[in-house]
Amino acid sequence: MWTPDEIPDLTGSTAVITGASGGIGVPTALELARHGARVVMTARDPDRGRAALEAVRAAAPGATAEVRALDLADLRSVRAFADTVDGPLELLVNNAGMGPMSRRTTADGFETQFGVNHLGHFALTGLLMPRLLAASAARVVTVSSDAHSLGAIDFENLGLERGYGMFSAYSRSKLANLLFAVELQRRADASGAALLSLATHPGMTATGILKPGALTRPFNALMRLVAQPVAKGARPSLYAATSPEARGGQYIGPGPKVLRPSPKALDEAVAARLWERSEALTGVRFGEIRQH
Numbered sequence: 587m588w589t590p591d592e593i594p595d596l597t598g599s600t601a602v603i604t605g606a607s608g609g610i611g612v613p614t615a616l617e618l619a620r621h622g623a624r625v626v627m628t629a630r631d632p633d634r635g636r637a638a639l640e641a642v643r644a645a646a647p648g649a650t651a652e653v654r655a656l657d658l659a660d661l662r663s664v665r666a667f668a669d670t671v672d673g674p675l676e677l678l679v680n681n682a683g684m685g686p687m688s689r690r691t692t693a694d695g696f697e698t699q700f701g702v703n704h705l706g707h708f709a710l711t712g713l714l715m716p717r718l719l720a721a722s723a724a725r726v727v728t729v730s731s732d733a734h735s736l737g738a739i740d741f742e743n744l745g746l747e748r749g750y751g752m753f754s755a756y757s758r759s760k761l762a763n764l765l766f767a768v769e770l771q772r773r774a775d776a777s778g779a780a781l782l783s784l785a786t787h788p789g790m791t792a793t794g795i796l797k798p799g800a801l802t803r804p805f806n807a808l809m810r811l812v813a814q815p816v817a818k819g820a821r822p823s824l825y826a827a828t829s830p831e832a833r834g835g836q837y838i839g840p841g842p843k844v845l846r847p848s849p850k851a852l853d854e855a856v857a858a859r860l861w862e863r864s865e866a867l868t869g870v871r872f873g874e875i876r877q878h
């Protein structure tokens with residue numbers, strides 16, 4: 587069984603981890619830092635971000651880690667954060683996520699789970715693409731979920747103004763994550779860029795993803811009983827981010843092992859359409875993914 591002890595020496599590389607103020611993002615940042623990466627943790631809440639950074643520094647003395655502000659529910663914040671990243675970027679872990687919740691909208695008017703989980707990360711990845719392509723072989727890891735298999739993308743109802751359900755909104759956002767990760771690999775392959783894009787499913791993990799509420803109460807109770815600890819939930823991301831055996835386009839689940847995504851996550855027409863709509867909605871255009 588693969589463990590984080592197998593992570594190679596990452597000295598000289600830089601990693602950005604979104605949503606590193608809690609949950610799975612913290613052990614992800616910790617293990618990358620422990621193995622020598624310069625780690626940029628992002629947080630929407632500065633206090634939670636500082637606390638997570640202190641936890642990483644305490645567990646990995648001498649690690650090079652810092653925390654910067656990033657709110658994926660606001661494209662101005664995404665742009666402001668991306669502007670702070672300079673030099674080659676070897677690793678981007680699109681980990682942050684909002685779990686099932688009543689319908690809300692982001693600063694830009696997007697349904698929040700789609701806006702944060704998918705569109706925010708889509709825009710971030712596009713804005714950081716020049717930095718990723720400046721690295722010799724960068725990786726983008728996008729944290730999806732097995733819940734993606736229950737998702738459906740209705741291009742006539744992307745705002746979910748009709749028929750909103752908190753769990754279907756979550757599944758849809760996770761399907762979008764997986765469609766994006768696979769399509770990014772297709773596009774990198776088409777232009778010969780040395781970029782790997784993978785998606786992951788952490789497995790049911792004891793985190794704060796399900797906020798307390800009447801509808802989520804039974805799921806939270808189940809989670810407390812059967813969920814794995816956060817350090818294990820980070821393993822699929824860590825494997826996808828660092829293993830020499832990982833391949834672009836793979837979907838890595840608990841174990842870590844390679845999972846087969848739902849066929850709808852591999853639908854090329856839907857992926858291409860989602861990409862176009864995501865570019866139009868965010869105003870972030872990837873262009874050709876080519877190394878110069």
Ligand SMILES: NC(=O)c1ccc[n+]([C@@H]2O[C@H](COP(=O)([O-])OP(=O)(O)OC[C@H]3O[C@@H](n4cnc5c(N)ncnc54)[C@H](OP(=O)(O)O)[C@@H]3O)[C@@H](O)[C@H]2O)c1
Nearest residue numbers: 605607608609610657658659682683731790791793794795
């Ligand atoms: N836990 C599971 O069983 C499970 C299963 C499958 C997939 N996943 C996926 O795993 C990833 C990590 O989730 P988790 O379980 O670790 O949940 P979590 O404990 O709630 O952590 C989520 C992280 O995302 C951040 N975040 C939320 N909204 C954000 C926003 N608007 N802008 C920037 N950051 C934001 C949170 O910040 P705050 O600290 O400010 O809240 C937190 O750092 C998610 O993508 C989730 O969908 C989790």
